[in-house]
Amino acid sequence: MFNFSDPTVLLTWLLSAIIFLPAVGALILCLAPRESDASTKRFSLFITLAVFALTVWLAIPGGRVGNFNFSQPGMQSIVNHTWIPAFGINYMLGIDGISLPLVLLTSFLSVLAMWASWPITKSVRAYCALFLLLETGMLGVFLALDFFLFYVFWEVMLLPMYFLIGIWGGPRREYAAIKFFLFTLVGSVLLLVAMLMLYFASDVSKLSQAQQVASNLIGHGTKHTFNLLALMQLGQMPDSPFHQTLLWGQSLSWWAFVLLLIGFIIKLPSVPVHTWLPDAHVEAPTPISMILAGVLLKMGGYGVLRVCYPVCPDAGYHLAWLVSGLGTVSMVYGALAAMAQKDFKRLVAYSSVSHMGYVLLGIGAWSATAGTSYDPNYWNMAMNGAMFQMIAHGISSAGMFFLVGVVYERVHHRDLDKFGGLFARMPVYAGISMVIFFAALGLPGLCGFIGEFFVVVGTWAYCKWLAVVAASVVVLTAGYILWTIQRVYLGPEYKGPHADALTPMTRREIAIAAPLVAFALLLGVYPQALFKYTEPTIGKTVVQKLTDWAQASPKATGHDVTEGRSQ
């Protein structure tokens, strides 16, 4: 177990350290004698920095243990140990081009959010401990390859978030926290049901020897499995065990897909299950808003991409209209609702609904379906766009919430009609805000544009009208963002209370915002930096496999493929 010369052991420790280092830090905070608030925060920041350093190690290409290998599109750095053998539950972790960017985003934003927590004064020790526990949950979700483990981390994340909103939040924090909790709990329950359905329908013996090796099922004692790689392979088999009819003429795969989808789009969030988000954001303290928008929402998109489609391709194929439709509705509805907001933070929250709609649309636009032109390349572009959009939104939304927080800390209000003239009073702040807001607006050259562009190009082949609507949303987005800029930063004078409190940004605040600005620029100018990681994985392990499945599966395509061919 401590034989570090063995790469497997070393890898286990590395990945486990990434996940559990924050939890250990939280434990130390609970057990250690009371220290000053400042040193508690410094300790927590140190922990998040250490985790960030470890995740950067994962992203470095090279041959050393844990380094990223570009020639391996599938899962790499897999760690697999039995955990609860009686039920075939394993402690299985792994990295690929989908999870790695999200892991990095999580550890990166955790550092910034922790540093942004400096103004917190209420029970700092508890705050830091819960924050670190939250980080463990988030990283675990992105690294877990065992569905049960995934679910455990999913739940681990929920409770700290509830308390962080409910205790350190604004005036209506209890309402917001319970709303967040209930919504997420409903999602979790659906997730649990779907997980158990898939588990009991799974049958390891149906997999060939080679497939078992590929899914790391060595020494698997039980018939059923939670192994996500195995579930994907089972789901994509022509005679998949998930094809059995379950209820109302729909297959188990269909029902599992629907349940999982609802569970994930609550997190995403998509219309109509999004209303927890504005409330949670408005009440949450600034750093928690950053985490919430920057990371937690991505779990929804990650879940759809990682679980829904690969495990239940049949339903994904037939419900592509639903998924992409929900995405488009979210985009339009979120943008319109944002336009009507008077509260700065609420506006940013609705912009998240709108922007995450692109993610759903990009994933759902299964243009490898027939009927449209049979062409997986477009879906690949849309999916990569969705993935890019997740990272880009992580940067821009975290930045926006931070910037709202900066001004809220000074004047203690968020009423958009009572700002104005901040450009003159806080020039650096206004300059940084411009970059971040324009990144959210989707200005080319900044990160927001790339995701939107690829999603819409990909959607074009799936459904032209949907693409036209999606492309037009940029006008609405520009509308509410420019209007916000005008109301907050431009104009002759500041119209709200506490005008004398509008001091320039501190060095700490600039240092938090600067990396976000830098990444917004970098990803916009050189998007290939991210596509290099995501494209092989999405192209070869998601789009390729599902396309092969669609071609092979008579049930799904049948006449469809030939229709595509005859075009």
Add this chain to the structure above:
Amino acid sequence: MLDIKTLLILIPALPLVAAVLTAALGAPILRTRSHLPVVAAIALSSVASLLLLARMQEQAGQGRGGQETVSLWRWADVAGDGQNAARQEALSPGHSLSRDFRVDVALEADSLTAAMLAIVTCISTLVAIYSIGYMRGDLGYWRFFSYIGLFVFSMTMLVSATNLVLLYVFWEAVGLCSYLLIGFWYERPAAADAGKKAFLVNRIGDVGLALGIFLIWTTYGTVDFREVFAAAGNSAGDWRTTVICLLLLAGACGKSAQVPLHVWLPDAMEGPTPVSALIHAATMVTAGVYLIARCMPLFATSVTAQCAVATVGGVTALLGGIIAVTQTDLKRILAYSTISHLGYMFLALGTGTLLGVTAGMFHLLTHAFFKALLFLAAGSVMHAMGGVIDIRRLGGLRRRMPVTHWTFLVGCLAIAGVWPLSGFWSKDAIVLAVQQRYGSGAASTLFEALFVTATFGVLLIDFYMFRPYFLVFWGKERIPAVAGGHAQESPRVMTAPLIALALGAAGVGAYFAWTGSFARFLAGSPSLAGLGPAMGELPRSGHESIALLSTAITLVGIVLAAFIYLGGPQRAARLARAMNVIGLYSLSYGKFFFDPLYHALVVWPLLGAARLAAWFDRRVIDGLVDLFGWLPALVGAALRPVQGGLVQFYALAMMLGLLAMLGLLLM
């Protein structure tokens, strides 16, 4: 050592470096010297552009291909899974898969690009020098020059992009610079509003452009200009090409302020005057013209698209001219004049002939000079008059501001097209192109009507330009009180660029028209290949008659303006009354009521929809959510009486339950 590739990189790179430098050091260190890096960089860029032009001509003279490409880095590569070939085989022939999506950040020089680069950087240099004087003492001095540097970078990148995606990126980037510079004096609500409006209206056009790019990608499987043209040549007559052209036209309409998306440009005059001269007259607004000229091989295959471009251009030329006649703000008169002249360029491009395209680009060149000149001269007036630009409050300035007066007069004569100034040559070329088009080719009725429109438009130009000229520089001296003691000629740093531009506006047309070198040079661009014989080699018959006709019209216009505006206010009032018999005056003065119309048809419905969405969210969706939240409590309340703690009740319930079970068992 300075080969074409290096020059191509240097031209945009220098202003970018200067812009970043100024942004970083402007406030703390450079302060009143903030113009130094940007002005130097743009000047060097213009030298580089002229060098590039010379090199290109050298190459063309040697018979080598007139293009050079330089790839900087791979922007995005979403290459699919590399299984395309295998999958393609499985499909029936005739259905082809899309190609891998690879886009490079790459620049290319052909003659069209080289010409645009030279125009952009030379005008930018003069405007930047002028701004040293104009913007002196402004709090945002460094910010201004930083934005200008960013703009020159974006604009030069735009015209040297090799593919449509990169073009789109910088298309938006110049829009951002425009937004920032219109709203430069952000503390003025009108400026902030105007910036927002410009960006939003442009975005509407940009949606069209983006969809056009998507359709190009799905149709031809590439976004690289040269590959697209090659593919389009093979699939002439495809309806998709027409749709692509119309979508590109939508984008061009937004950027180049063509009807119906022209409403942002007059408001954009809220920005500092050098910005109006550089971005909103000479360079950025011509990006739409450039786009269409660049994509000429696509437009050449579709008569419908040509007609659409020409109609948009013709209608805009007329509308802009009519509105300009009655405006009272000098800068807005110039703005509507710009709209109208861009319309002329579109009209020329719409002919789809080589003569038309070179005429349009030629007009772009001459217009850049005389319109920048007019704007800067107007800025000089504004500078001296304490910011007043209403022509009703000014008069008789020719003695106090002699340089401004003479240069403005040169600008007016050039824009009016008086022989031998530059406007004469380029406008005649356009009219000639339209005339030739209706003489031969499809849709001749439309082009005949457009010919009449264009000729009538010439009369309007003379009238609306000489009206402010006579009012501001002649008559009784009128100086607004706010001018105070500044009512004098502007400093030399401002008048020198005016003189330089005046020389250009006077001479550039004649030089290129006589030598014919502009047309010959442009014809070497792959975008214009295959459009027919060059202008220099065209039969000149009919040209003299057009020159005579337009000169006659010009003189009539100038004399009319002189008669009305030198003779006292009552003549103008009488004319206005006469025109208003058919409502023309009100229409013109009210700018054809586009703004209120758009407010009623677009802005208010959208805001209404936004409110509705927010209300729906709060009341309906959240209402349902809260209802669900209350359900457990309601159920609890309903069940609470059952557990009253009364033991007898429990016993009764137990008995009843037992009986019911027994009954069930027995049945």
